Amino acid sequence: MFALKKPALALLFGLLTAPLCLAGGVLKIGVTDADAPPIVELAADGHTLRGGLSRELGDALAAQLHMTPEYQVLARKRIEPMVESGRIHIVCNANPEWYGNATRLLWSHELYPQVERAISLHDLPDIHKAEELEGKRIGTIFGYNYPTLERLWASGRSSRVEEAKQELLLK
Numbered sequence: 001m002f003a004l005k006k007p008a009l010a011l012l013f014g015l016l017t018a019p020l021c022l023a024g025g026v027l028k029i030g031v032t033d034a035d036a037p038p039i040v041e042l043a044a045d046g047h048t049l050r051g052g053l054s055r056e057l058g059d060a061l062a063a064q065l066h067m068t069p070e071y072q073v074l075a076r077k078r079i080e081p082m083v084e085s086g087r088i089h090i091v092c093n094a095n096p097e098w099y100g101n102a103t104r105l106l107w108s109h110e111l112y113p114q115v116e117r118a119i120s121l122h123d124l125p126d127i128h129k130a131e132e133l134e135g136k137r138i139g140t141i142f143g144y145n146y147p148t149l150e151r152l153w154a155s156g157r158s159s160r161v162e163e164a165k166q167e168l169l170l171k
Helices: 017-022 053-064 076-084 147-154 166-170
Strands: 003-013 026-032 049-051 068-074 090-094 112-117 137-141 159-163
Touching (some): 026 076, 053 068, 053 090, 147 159
Parallel strands (some): 026 090
16 A cells, blocks of 8 residues: 655744733643544544543643633634744644644654555455556545645646545545
């Protein structure tokens, strides 16, 4: 199976120092509504973080900083402006390759690896490299960059189908 290996940087320290001094003991943590379990577990309303690895990491960091965590569930495209403006302090489950402004943000070291895999119907041959996706419709999450696959889309050798949430990709 073809795997895209990307270091999942669990904490994006965007504008962390100065805003925290002004935050009054509140650590504002952004999570994207496009993530799925086990990274993010949303309540039935789709707007409240119920659990998941992002919550566990955020709670642990807030406790170490003696702060109260406050979670904001956001659309993927809203993450960058929220960090740059200081309306959120950190983002869980982020990768510099996913952000157009990555060089302007402060990043933690990798906390856990994340392997993204291409999946297909059981009857089809296994996928071992990106070129095997030529002529295929490739489902992706809206707002994310996929450097390994960009050349296929740019040359018209495959097409990109975007969905807002991971669970919709399988449908």
